[in-house]
Amino acid sequence: MADVPSDAPEHCPGTQSESAGKVSACQGCPNQSICSSGAARGPDPGIELVRKRLESVKHKILVLSGKGGVGKSTFTSLLARGLAAADSDRNVAILDIDICGPSIPRVMGVLGEQVHQSGSGWSPVYVEDNLSVMSIGFLLSSPDDAIIWRGPKKNGMIRQFLSEVDWGALDYLVIDTPPGTSDEHLSAAQYLLNAGLTGAVILTTPHEVALLDVRKEIDFCRKVSIPVLGVVENMAAFVCPKCKVRKSIKLR
Template sequence: MSGVPENAPQHCPGTESADAGKASACAGCPNQNICASGVPAGPDPAIEIIKNRLSNVKHKIIILSGKGGVGKSTVTSLLGHALSKLNPDINVGILDADICGPSQPRVLGVRGEQVHNSGSGWSPVYVTDNLSLMSIGFLLSSPDDAVIWRGPKKNGMIKQFLSEVDWGDLDYLLIDTPPGTSDEHLSAVQYLSQAGVTGAIVVTTPQEVALLDVRKEIQFCRKVGLPIIGVVENMSLFVCPNCKSRSEIFPATTGGAAQLCAELALRPLGALPLDPLLARACDAGADFVRELPHSPAVAALGRIVAEIVNICNERNGS
């Protein structure tokens, strides 16, 4: 369709239409105000700003899943800790892009910390010397405050996070997103379109009810041109912390992530077991990787991280 902006939502009426910026399909689109104003649409100037801001970030990885409750935030925090421990010279940042449900400050044990603003932008909160975090959770007066925002305001917050946080030199930036294929995801992909995104890691659990939504997320990635690094199957087995016996809490009745990857030509990154000690560590904001290095979950995480590092190096040509 003539006049349709790049990365526009499905059913976009186009900039030349009388409904530009006013149709129901325009709700939440970052270009909505521009289209409604009648000003010819062009690239959002924030895209270039974000490209420059993130020029010192080597690998930018978006953590996705169409299904809620599969453990995206847990997986993101584990990857952040594990990557930062590979080498003290490796710097890792986590951006909590879940505007309405920011959980990373709790999971990473930095609730109540303050974000400082300077001439160079917002400074992220440091969890360790080489692991930093930015989240809207740091900007709320209370952890119990509800963020009741429509799409455009959430999009603006993501734009601000991407364009104004001073991460410094990072080897990995992990972007933790909410469930679905909606505002936050479209905004993140659009604003990072010129910044050289390494790809997406898709998180699922083994049961078909989760895989149904994950398939939608994979289709989203393919429609917007977001490369997929691979799939992590979380909570694949329950491992008893005492006797180490294993059982299926979420049965893989249709083959789980392995079958999904085979069907859709994706790379399986590995499977993380369901460990109650991990859940307790997340609630307490403890570093599970450091405190329980011999856990089966940490061993599985090590293999997953090795896969991710290899893929990132391959795509970076190093």
């Protein structure tokens, strides 16, 4: 799945780096000789595979946040359900690329389902006739299983999801991501920007710590040329269940 045959060291410079296989972090890595020879370098063939697979997807939307716990997966599921419910002829799919914390299967009510493989690729799990889901959560033997992967293996998994899932003709592909600006986000940007990425919706809450992180997420989008479609402030108010009074939440 990854660009090299085994797990990379924790501080792997990456197969595309000129220092691949030559720095101290590479010592003892089973891929050191491959990387140092330059055999692993060159254009990633996955970029073209992803572009071809997603040619029939009209809109590709990333859902990002700089901080965890801001309701990103919930927003992703509601956005996808809303798009699908508004028009029965509109085909919508969710891709969960939160490799270490996949929550979309539970949020969408399809926990425990399995994906199947055919000649055209993996078949996503269908929630409705026009709404499908793909997540690494479907590939685990138990929802309690921990995924302990380094960057290259995460990159390989995301590339497989984008290039080997038989999405069919889609109007919208909504992609749920983990918090931050690291491996999964860089992989998504690398593959999707060459496949006609529509843009990103960024989630935050009113808390100052969340706002600090969301500024970093916006800066990340600018640096990698991802269009920002909008910023959603989630959990901005509390409605008392008894008196129905609405209170704004502004915590520091």
